[in-house]
Amino acid sequence: MLLRKWASIQDAVSYAELSNAIRQGKISKGQVEQWRNEYSLFMAMNYGPYVGQSVANAATAKMARYGGILHDPMYKAIDRYISRRGRFLVKELTTSQRDAMNSIVRMAAFTDNMTIEELAYAVGPCIGLTERQARAAFDFYRQRHADYYNIYIDSGMGVDLSSSKAAEKALTSQAGYKAKLHKERAYNIASNELAYAYNNGIEEVVRECIIEGKLPGGTRRKWFTSRDERVCKKCGSLDGVIVGMNEKFPGDIDMPPAHNRCRCALDYIYD
Numbered sequence: 001m002l003l004r005k006w007a008s009i010q011d012a013v014s015y016a017e018l019s020n021a022i023r024q025g026k027i028s029k030g031q032v033e034q035w036r037n038e039y040s041l042f043m044a045m046n047y048g049p050y051v052g053q054s055v056a057n058a059a060t061a062k063m064a065r066y067g068g069i070l071h072d073p074m075y076k077a078i079d080r081y082i083s084r085r086g087r088f089l090v091k092e093l094t095t096s097q098r099d100a101m102n103s104i105v106r107m108a109a110f111t112d113n114m115t116i117e118e119l120a121y122a123v124g125p126c127i128g129l130t131e132r133q134a135r136a137a138f139d140f141y142r143q144r145h146a147d148y149y150n151i152y153i154d155s156g157m158g159v160d161l162s163s164s165k166a167a168e169k170a171l172t173s174q175a176g177y178k179a180k181l182h183k184e185r186a187y188n189i190a191s192n193e194l195a196y197a198y199n200n201g202i203e204e205v206v207r208e209c210i211i212e213g214k215l216p217g218g219t220r221r222k223w224f225t226s227r228d229e230r231v232c233k234k235c236g237s238l239d240g241v242i243v244g245m246n247e248k249f250p251g252d253i254d255m256p257p258a259h260n261r262c263r264c265a266l267d268y269i270y271d
């Protein structure tokens with residue numbers, strides 16, 4: 001599923017490309033193009049079927065409540081949503097990926113006392129992370145390298161040997177930290193996408209029902225939270241707010257999720 005396969009994207013860049021990027025201070029255009037292709041493939045293979053199934057399940061449950069049934073033409077609305085969202089995601093993921101990589105490539109370029117080779121190895125595990133995470137993973141490596149370097153220098157090892165020994169130790173130690181960050185990002189993407197898919201998928205189906213006359217034209221959208229202690233202030237203030245089909249909620253919010261890991265949903269009401 002999305003979560004498991006996410007980490008494999010990081011293998012997309014070779015070590016030679018990374019050391020080149022550090023020398024030149026940025027990731028090449030060709031590299032970004034390659035990422036885009038890999039993300040597209042990843043999305044087509046994982047995102048579509050995964051989201052399609054959950055939207056269809058959610059829509060069936062929801063429409064049963066309104067007395068309607070999910071029939072074939074409604075799958076078209078879901079398909080449209082999936083392909084639109086898929087294209088958007090690929091674009092967004094490649095842009096954020098390029099920004100994250102360029103930001104740590106710049107950090108690496110200004111790091112002294114480590115060779116390009118050592119830096120390239122440290123940058124590699126940051127692929128697939130957000131900019132904030134990538135910086136944290138790279139800083140983690142740098143800090144560990146400095147700690148080990150000092151230990152080896154104090155023990156009387158030469159500068160070059162101390163540095164390469166420290167790089168080796170720092171890399172092992174960074175691996176555990178990086179795995180945790182990857183898992184965190186995959187979880188965030190999966191849960192956000194599920195929330196987007198659920199809410200957008202239902203809304204596409206409701207709109208289709210209005211056009212087909214199965215639901216009244218005056219149908220309105222009502223925000224509801226999970227009403228427990230984990231609901232944030234932003235969503236708490238939206239709970240129960242009703243707007244028209246073509247209106248936004250206060251704060252220029254179209255629909256949930258309003259933020260990472262938002263568990264809110266919409267209800268569709270009519271007289």
Ligand SMILES: [Zn+2]
Pocket residue numbers: 225235256257258259262263264
């Ligand atoms: Zn929420």
